[in-house]
Amino acid sequence: MQVGLVTGKEELSLVEMPDPEPAPGKAVVDVAFCGICGTDIHAFQSGEPYNPAICGHEWAGNVSAAGPEVAVKEGDRVAIGMATACGQCATCQRGDPSHCETAFMGMIGVGPLAAPHGGFASAIAIDASRLYPVDVDISDEAAAILEPVTIAVHAVRRTGIRLGDSVVVLGAGPIGLLVLQCARAAGAGVCILVEPQDARRELGASLGAEHTVNPTETPDIAGAINAIVGNAGADIVFECAGISKTVEQAPAYVRRGGTVALVGVPTAPSQFMAAEWLFKELRVSTALGYLRDDFEVSKGLVADGRVQCAPLHTATVGLDGLAGAFADLAVAPEQVKVLVDPRI
Numbered sequence: 001m002q003v004g005l006v007t008g009k010e011e012l013s014l015v016e017m018p019d020p021e022p023a024p025g026k027a028v029v030d031v032a033f034c035g036i037c038g039t040d041i042h043a044f045q046s047g048e049p050y051n052p053a054i055c056g057h058e059w060a061g062n063v064s065a066a067g068p069e070v071a072v073k074e075g076d077r078v079a080i081g082m083a084t085a086c087g088q089c090a091t092c093q094r095g096d097p098s099h100c101e102t103a104f105m106g107m108i109g110v111g112p113l114a115a116p117h118g119g120f121a122s123a124i125a126i127d128a129s130r131l132y133p134v135d136v137d138i139s140d141e142a143a144a145i146l147e148p149v150t151i152a153v154h155a156v157r158r159t160g161i162r163l164g165d166s167v168v169v170l171g172a173g174p175i176g177l178l179v180l181q182c183a184r185a186a187g188a189g190v191c192i193l194v195e196p197q198d199a200r201r202e203l204g205a206s207l208g209a210e211h212t213v214n215p216t217e218t219p220d221i222a223g224a225i226n227a228i229v230g231n232a233g234a235d236i237v238f239e240c241a242g243i244s245k246t247v248e249q250a251p252a253y254v255r256r257g258g259t260v261a262l263v264g265v266p267t268a269p270s271q272f273m274a275a276e277w278l279f280k281e282l283r284v285s286t287a288l289g290y291l292r293d294d295f296e297v298s299k300g301l302v303a304d305g306r307v308q309c310a311p312l313h314t315a316t317v318g319l320d321g322l323a324g325a326f327a328d329l330a331v332a333p334e335q336v337k338v339l340v341d342p343r344i
Contacts, residue, residue, distance in 0.1 A: 009047025029063055041330055079131070081130055082104075113130060145312065146299065154289065166188070168191075177200075181207055203336065233253055237250045237259070260284055318340070
């Protein structure tokens with residue numbers, strides 16, 4: 001079986017690997033679609049070692065075989081998620097199952113809950129505890145975007161957002177556009193999207209941003225935000241670009257006592273004045289990954305249309321087009337979410 005893996009700097013290869021087989025506690029899933037994530041592109045661009053288990057970690061499909069001691073059965077429609085807390089690790093034992101070490105390690109592709117490769121393949125064998133059912137009223141394409149939806153749900157829930165809060169989203173990539181929609185669903189008031197790329201700003205406006213700001217044409221971004229929400233700044237700023245510069249700028253856009261939510265994953269260090277954060281008594285919310293119950297919220301939001309996935313889906317390729325899609329995404333910001341269909 002061919003599996004798409006990042007094998008070096010600007011190098012994506014189809015590698016021959018054994019066909020997956022069911023085993024105790026594991027199930028084999030025939031992949032319908034797998035999304036290309038920003039972290040996949042960062043690994044492709046940098047050439048730094050990239051865990052094969054997470055190269056393609058946004059997928060959905062149908063169970064084709066199930067080993068003993070699993071809850072799923074052949075024919076079940078499922079998507080990849082996170083296992084429930086183990087109850088045995090040190091963090092669980094100290095009463096914090098939401099940060100279970102075992103479940104988290106599985107999510108980042110380490111330990112017994114990790115698969116030998118990611119979802120850029122026709123099929124994958126994985127611990128069945130990481131699979132969850134997909135509702136019949138969610139399309140296959142949307143099911144493959146449920147994982148990033150859940151990233152956004154988790155990030156928004158961690159901020160303690162309140163009804164009517166003013167929100168700024170920095171970056172209109174897939175996560176930023178999903179955070180925008182989740183914030184609206186959570187009761188946000190005015191939402192402002194800061195994004196340099198025209199098509200992504202327009203898409204954000206269609207998905208709930210009442211105001212958009214082009215940072216390349218706006219010398220005073222903080223002033224533009226304040227003109228909309230008032231001189232104090234926004235209640236919550238979501239940094240979703242994963243760029244050092246926007247992390248450094250985020251405190252300037254939030255009111256005193258407000259929240260800066262770090263959602264994007266920067267690949268370079270950031271420098272900031274701690275005094276600015278202290279003077280404003282800013283709350284800092286960070287989010288990496290999700291919890292099992294976040295998936296149930298995500299499914300509900302997608303099923304009833306409060307979060308739209310279809311507008312984010314800009315292209316579909318087969319495994320033979322995977323290398324070209326990676327190369328395009330590295331330089332083509334008009335693409336938002338490219339899905340890989342291993343059946344074509």
